[in-house]
Amino acid sequence: MALIAKNKSMTAPAIETENLTKEYPHGFLNLKKRTSLEGLNMQVEEGEIFGFIGPNGAGKSTTIKLLMRLIFPTAGSARILGKPISDIEMHRDIGYLPEQPYFYDYLTAAELLDYFARIHDLTAADRKARVQKMLKKVGLETAGKIQLRKYSKGMLQRVGMAQAILHDPKLVILDEPMSGLDPVGRREVRDIILELKRDGKTVMFSTHILSDAEMLCDRVGVIVGGKLRGVGAPEQLVDMKTQGVEILFELAGQSTAALLSKATRAGDRYRLQVQEQDLYEAIEQLRTAGAKILSVSQVRATLEEFFMDLVEADRAQAAAVEVSGK
Amino acid sequence: MKRVGVVALNTFREAVRDRVLYNLLFFALVMMAASIIAGQISIGIEETVIATLGLSAISLIGLLIAIFIGVGLVSKEMDKRTLYALLAKPVRRWEFLLGKFGGLILTLAVNTAAMGVGLFLALVYVKPTLERGDAAVFVAVYFIWLKLALVVALALLFSCFTTPLLAILFTAGIYIVGLYVQELRDLPVAVMSPGMTAFTKWLSYLLPNFENFNIMAMAAHSRPVPGALVAQNTLYAAVYCAIVLTGAVLVFSRRNLK
Numbered sequence: 241m242a243l244i245a246k247n248k249s250m251t252a253p254a255i256e257t258e259n260l261t262k263e264y265p266h267g268f269l270n271l272k273k274r275t276s277l278e279g280l281n282m283q284v285e286e287g288e289i290f291g292f293i294g295p296n297g298a299g300k301s302t303t304i305k306l307l308m309r310l311i312f313p314t315a316g317s318a319r320i321l322g323k324p325i326s327d328i329e330m331h332r333d334i335g336y337l338p339e340q341p342y343f344y345d346y347l348t349a350a351e352l353l354d355y356f357a358r359i360h361d362l363t364a365a366d367r368k369a370r371v372q373k374m375l376k377k378v379g380l381e382t383a384g385k386i387q388l389r390k391y392s393k394g395m396l397q398r399v400g401m402a403q404a405i406l407h408d409p410k411l412v413i414l415d416e417p418m419s420g421l422d423p424v425g426r427r428e429v430r431d432i433i434l435e436l437k438r439d440g441k442t443v444m445f446s447t448h449i450l451s452d453a454e455m456l457c458d459r460v461g462v463i464v465g466g467k468l469r470g471v472g473a474p475e476q477l478v479d480m481k482t483q484g485v486e487i488l489f490e491l492a493g494q495s496t497a498a499l500l501s502k503a504t505r506a507g508d509r510y511r512l513q514v515q516e517q518d519l520y521e522a523i524e525q526l527r528t529a530g531a532k533i534l535s536v537s538q539v540r541a542t543l544e545e546f547f548m549d550l551v552e553a554d555r556a557q558a559a560a561v562e563v564s565g566k
Numbered sequence: 567m568k569r570v571g572v573v574a575l576n577t578f579r580e581a582v583r584d585r586v587l588y589n590l591l592f593f594a595l596v597m598m599a600a601s602i603i604a605g606q607i608s609i610g611i612e613e614t615v616i617a618t619l620g621l622s623a624i625s626l627i628g629l630l631i632a633i634f635i636g637v638g639l640v641s642k643e644m645d646k647r648t649l650y651a652l653l654a655k656p657v658r659r660w661e662f663l664l665g666k667f668g669g670l671i672l673t674l675a676v677n678t679a680a681m682g683v684g685l686f687l688a689l690v691y692v693k694p695t696l697e698r699g700d701a702a703v704f705v706a707v708y709f710i711w712l713k714l715a716l717v718v719a720l721a722l723l724f725s726c727f728t729t730p731l732l733a734i735l736f737t738a739g740i741y742i743v744g745l746y747v748q749e750l751r752d753l754p755v756a757v758m759s760p761g762m763t764a765f766t767k768w769l770s771y772l773l774p775n776f777e778n779f780n781i782m783a784m785a786a787h788s789r790p791v792p793g794a795l796v797a798q799n800t801l802y803a804a805v806y807c808a809i810v811l812t813g814a815v816l817v818f819s820r821r822n823l824k
Contacts, residue, residue, distance in 0.1 A: 308653070340647075347579075
């Protein structure tokens with residue numbers, strides 16, 4: 241079932257995991273084990289936008305937390321920018337936005353960014369300039385002096401985005417960056433992600449909003465039930481699943497053609513979906529019945545359909561999938 | 567170490583913005599009440615009453631801050647997930663822990679120093695002439711601060727591996743037992759088995775001896791504090807804090823966040 245379509249690259253991967261596994265003990269005396277992530281082997285290439293998609297509880301955040309060393313793996317290893325994740329200095333080149341971020345609410349956005357800039361050892365002049373630049377970038381320049389306890393969820397998400405890219409990192413890892421944002425905010429985050437790519441940065445983000453992944457990503461990894469089920473370009477993944485051909489035709493009056501029972505009707509117009517090998521036979525039957533064929537088009541599966549099939553096959557939480565639609 | 571300082575200053579700023587230092591107002595009220603009470607009872611012991619009440623208030627207020635805020639230093643950050651963004655930056659977990667510890671003991675230093683000055687002014691008010699021994703009140707306040715640093719270290723250690731409620735209970739429990747370490751050491755051998763005697767002796771050396779830091783009687787009677795005692799208590803608190811914080815770092819460095 242696993243479909244791995246790796247992009248070959250000459251440079252070292254920005255992120256590389258090998259058999260990365262996380263189990264959580266639970267139950268009486270912690271004797272049982274629940275596997276959150278199972279043997280993840282994945283590569284994110286330098287300079288690409290990589291989408292990590294899966295339903296809630298699939299293991300997306302677990303993977304990201306493992307990469308950030310917020311939790312520790314039961315087995316396996318990972319490297320970021322060619323260095324083992326235990327190398328703390330490597331964190332200078334990484335930006336991270338946690339899922340549903342929450343920050344010190346007694347600070348203003350400008351103070352929080354200044355605090356993180358100090359952690360990154362930036363000079364006073366550099367700190368001031370970058371904090372202003374970031375606040376402007378995420379649309380918070382007028383709210384920079386307001387304490388974060390007065391911020392909405394969407395505003396906190398913007399602050400989170402700002403702190404992730406404050407220090408000009410080479411790799412940006414975003415955990416559900418669109419979560420809690422209105423359409424304007426989502427558009428702005430999308431623009432920031434694309435801008436990062438233009439600047440040569442690598443971006444990995446997790447999402448369960450598939451249209452965002454389809455729109456932004458060079459490649460996506462689909463994770464369901466703690467297992468990676470497919471990696472590749474969105475169109476590459478969905479092309480693997482052909483849906484057949486759709487014929488649009490007009491037919492006035494009644495007809496006894498057997499195919500009509502399979503078609504959907506809207507006035508005199510009908511839509512009929514058939515398999516590619518049955519196309520010419522279907523056209524012949526329709527011509528005999530007196531139908532006027534308006535168009536014949538290939539039905540392209542969407543990432544959503546590909547994704548839903550995986551989820552259902554895994555009996556995972558299909559209901560949790562949020563589909564934003566296009 | 568620079569990052570430790572950055573985290574510590576932010577912790578201090580949190581305490582100030584969360585109005586922790588408002589307790590100074592409460593202390594001022596206690597001092598005023600003590601002065602009034604002292605004025606109404608027999609001549610000659612005003613100084614003792616004020617010093618005893620003042621030092622007790624400094625100790626109690628400091629303990630409440632050290633235990634409750636000390637336990638929350640890490641647990642609150644884990645609960646609210648505010649440390650996720652921080653730990654993804656080039657900050658080692660020990661730097662974060664030491665920074666949090668440093669920030670709270672800095673807050674307690676400012677707090678106890680301010681109360682110490684208040685107490686001294688109250689003593690000056692009731693006592694027309696000052697003697698050398700009156701400075702003992704500042705040494706007593708310094709010892710309280712050392713004791714509080716140790717309590718913060720313990721609170722931090724417990725909060726690294728248990729729930730905040732249990733961490734509060736453990737810290738408060740150790741503090742109370744730590745006040746009676748000498749009694750534990752001096753338990754009559756006749757009433758216990760040799761094994762039990764050895765155990766209580768061993769336990770009495772393992773537990774922090776908080777009574778070491780209590781020089782309230784000396785301060786109340788303006789008796790000068792020997793320099794050796796100051797050095798001994800400073801060293802004891804520093805070494806004990808270092809051991810407890812090392813334990814906290816070992817636990818926290820391996821801890822999976824939620």
